[in-house]
Amino acid sequence: MEHVLEQIINGLQLGFMYALIALGYTMVYGVVQLINFAHGDVFMVGAFIGYFGFAVWGLPLPLAIINAMVVCALLGVIIERIAYRPLRYAPKIAALISALGVSLFLEYFSSLKFVFGPDYRVVPRPIQEVHWHVLGLPITNIQVMVIVVVLVMLLLLQLLIYRTRIGMAMRTVAVDHNAARLMGVNVDTTISVTFAIGSAFAALGGVLYAIAYPQIQPFMGIMPGLKAFTAAVLGGIGIIPGAVLGALIMGQVETLTAAFISSQMRDAIAFTILILVLLIRPTGILGRSQTEKV
């Protein structure tokens, strides 16, 4: 029984990791209705900037994290300005392809020798890992840190979206750009802020990911990005708590499959569940059915 509980904790850690990325994914989608495929790569850039911060430039960890978040917020705004804004009123597929292009650009540009370089780097842990036993179950300070950060992020995002003026603007833009503009909302600024916040959260996720799995490389964002996207869809894309719920389900399914069925089946079963959920509830677990706008 203890063994099962330990596996569930493993699954929780993985799930919260996915949640870190899924939150930014789903927030951007909720406002702009654009699947930002470059999100996983902004996450990668965040991991690298964070690594440079605490391992190379010798910054204290909180400062390294803030630095990575600021750099990635800027990067997010620039990506939106160059790659998405010109296509805002083009067919959806154009923006989607542009997003794929940005994703590939970030991966291969980062691989260049004078940028991050294509090599795997071992990340020295900036904080000593501490093992605790809570009711006989092993848990580490890094696991606790990840869980706390995700919960705080979730709370902040909810407050931002439902309790602030910019949040109100975001919700307005999400419904209808033109109507929002008529109401005096600056649509461009609102979308820029959305990307800045989403990308800053991706950076935060990247740094924590690099601490939990201490190895980084320019293509590290692809798989977690895909899994986080899946998690966001599973929970209902565009719905903030849905991203966390979806991520936790993904983490549990993967870990329990690897532990009790077969480690080779983990991705197959995780994605099969996604397909099943989408067949039964196309808008995701927490999704409301929406009538198509004409």
Place this chain on the structure above:
Amino acid sequence: MVRKNAKWFVVSLVLVLSVALLVSGCGQNNAGQQGAAGGKVIKIGFVAPLTGDVKTFGESAKKGFDLALEQAGNKAGDFTIQPVVVDDRNDATEAVNVATKLINEDHVAAIVGSLTSLTTIPISELANSNKVVEISGTATSPKVTVENGKRKDYIFRACFIDPTQGTVGAKFALNQLHAKTAAILYDQGNDYTIGLAKNFEDAFTQGGGKVVFKGAYAKGDVDFSAVLTNIAQLKPDILYLPDYYQKVSLIGKQARDKGIKATFMGGDGWDSSDLDYKTMDGGYFTNHYSGQDPRPEVQKWVQDFKAKYGSEPDSFATLTYDATNLLLNAIKTANSNDPTKIKDALQATKGFSAVSGSDISFDQDGNPVKPVTILQVKDGKYKFIATMK
């Protein structure tokens, strides 16, 4: 405004392209002239992962290749050697691209490389069907020289193969470490780790040991907590990790986090300065060679390498050095740049004295016959333990 920009873009694009054409055109002319002036020329391609997840392998191997050519004065028999160096990034698709370039554009007579089985297998298919000799220093999968029971005549290697490595590793675990139980974790998408895992399992079971767990993962996996939690419960004596240094470092760290106390064991993929020495301390791995081996060939090589590069040569440098020398020797014997003649001379090699083993000859599968070295990771270094057949 937009139209004007577009015009400038086209103009500058044309300019850049024409400069590129000019430069590459010049390059070809020069090569032709050099060939005419320097007498007979033989082109040798060198493929290795010079960037990417195992770039330290490639960097070391290139040092071995360069030193072998330098010591031979860039000559073999009557031929001046013209090396062509390409990078496969340890990616199977990229390997096919660069090998196609070597064969179809540079018209090389022989290829030295690549380093991992992952990239060497597709390259060997291309080289063999185009009748170009290939000798790899370090690709250990049997599939490099044999496909479906049929020998690829033009393909050779300077290292032992996976069955040998897995078998000797298992024997060492049973006889020297007195291990009773072992757990195995391997990459399901890589022939190298599949081969080592299978042969270790077979030999360990045959020798009376028990494999209590065998699990696979995918190349991109970074979270191994689920399988490692299972393994921790079984308390095996040995955890066999036959993957490359960056992956085993990651798994090793998580294994210790999960309280696994087993002795880590692995193969030659561990041999890198980027291995996490602290995590892997006390682990054993099978390898091709050790600089602490007292044979005079080994000691001379270590000295020469140190004099040129200021560091100890690793297995990748050594085996690529051996592979290059075996090839140069065959070119000299055949005294020809015809790949078919070079291939015959290589196959007929007898009593060649190399760093990684004396008296080397090739068996009918293009594999050299020689012993395996066992090393231990200890205090940030490798310690020579034994050589075993």
